[in-house]
Amino acid sequence: MSIIGITRKISPSINKCKLSHIKRVPINYNVAINQHNIYENALRDIGVNVISLPPLDDFPDSVFVEDCAIVFNECAIITRPGDISRVDETKHILDELSKHRKLLNISDPGTLDGGDVMCIGKKIYVGMSNRSNTTALQQLSNLMNMYDYKVIGVSLRECLHLKSAVTYIGRNTVLLNPSWINASIFSDYNIIYIDPTEPHAANALLIKQTKKYGDIIIFPTNYIKTLAKLENNGFNVISVPIDELAKAEGAVTCSSLIIRKVE
Numbered sequence: 455m456s457i458i459g460i461t462r463k464i465s466p467s468i469n470k471c472k473l474s475h476i477k478r479v480p481i482n483y484n485v486a487i488n489q490h491n492i493y494e495n496a497l498r499d500i501g502v503n504v505i506s507l508p509p510l511d512d513f514p515d516s517v518f519v520e521d522c523a524i525v526f527n528e529c530a531i532i533t534r535p536g537d538i539s540r541v542d543e544t545k546h547i548l549d550e551l552s553k554h555r556k557l558l559n560i561s562d563p564g565t566l567d568g569g570d571v572m573c574i575g576k577k578i579y580v581g582m583s584n585r586s587n588t589t590a591l592q593q594l595s596n597l598m599n600m601y602d603y604k605v606i607g608v609s610l611r612e613c614l615h616l617k618s619a620v621t622y623i624g625r626n627t628v629l630l631n632p633s634w635i636n637a638s639i640f641s642d643y644n645i646i647y648i649d650p651t652e653p654h655a656a657n658a659l660l661i662k663q664t665k666k667y668g669d670i671i672i673f674p675t676n677y678i679k680t681l682a683k684l685e686n687n688g689f690n691v692i693s694v695p696i697d698e699l700a701k702a703e704g705a706v707t708c709s710s711l712i713i714r715k716v717e
């Protein structure tokens with residue numbers, strides 16, 4: 455099965471990125487570009503066909519393509535990002551995404567960031583963050599009910615997105631930061647807790663069924679204690695440096711849109 459990863463090169467205006475939960479420190483553009491290249495190459499190495507879109511000068515956060523869309527087997531939902539500076543990023547993903555999926559839309563007054571959406575089987579968890587509202591939750595539910603998905607709203611605290619607090623890493627397991635989300639919501643799954651000294655370590659990118667490695671997790675190099683936990687639990691991990699884009703509150707899931715070719 456072929457896997458496509460849509461990425462976007464980093465905007466030269468990245469230092470004007472939106473920040474919600476961390477203090478602004480200068481982002482070294484060249485270091486960030488280098489780390490983003492490593493990320494794209496890591497995807498290529500595991501057999502993902504990377505489609506790397508050009509940078510958008512006027513959209514500081516546009517490298518974080520995850521927030522523009524949610525890709526399912528049946529369709530892709532074009533979001534309506536919750537920060538005004540990001541709303542029009544979605545227009546720039548339509549051409550590429552429409553080659554792979556039928557497109558459906560979240561519409562005004564709904565707001566939804568892709569980082570707030572986590573799909574496990576037929577369950578779609580949506581983080582009720584400052585970016586995503588109940589109108590969008592209802593719209594998503596109406597759109598996806600026809601494909602038998604169930605949409606579940608989840609409260610968060612002190613973090614940007616749902617996938618800042620929890621990600622699905624395969625084998626019926628989630629990686630979770632209990633300070634930012636109630637772990638009891640995920641009692642149907644095994645839970646691996648991040649190391650408490652690494653609060654941002656719950657964001658891991660699972661790529662399923664790669665030809666070369668089977669299921670594999672892309673994970674930040676610098677969260678070494680949580681990385682060790684994943685490996686000790688038998689997960690197959692490739693680590694990539696992402697600390698420069700972390701200064702823009704970016705992480706590994708937000709830097710790509712993964713699309714599985716539906717046979």
Ligand code: CIR
Pocket residue numbers: 471472473474515518520521537540568569570615702703704705707708
């Ligand atoms: C923002 O605040 O929108 C960006 N600076 C970071 C977005 C990261 N997106 C994600 O984790 N899905």
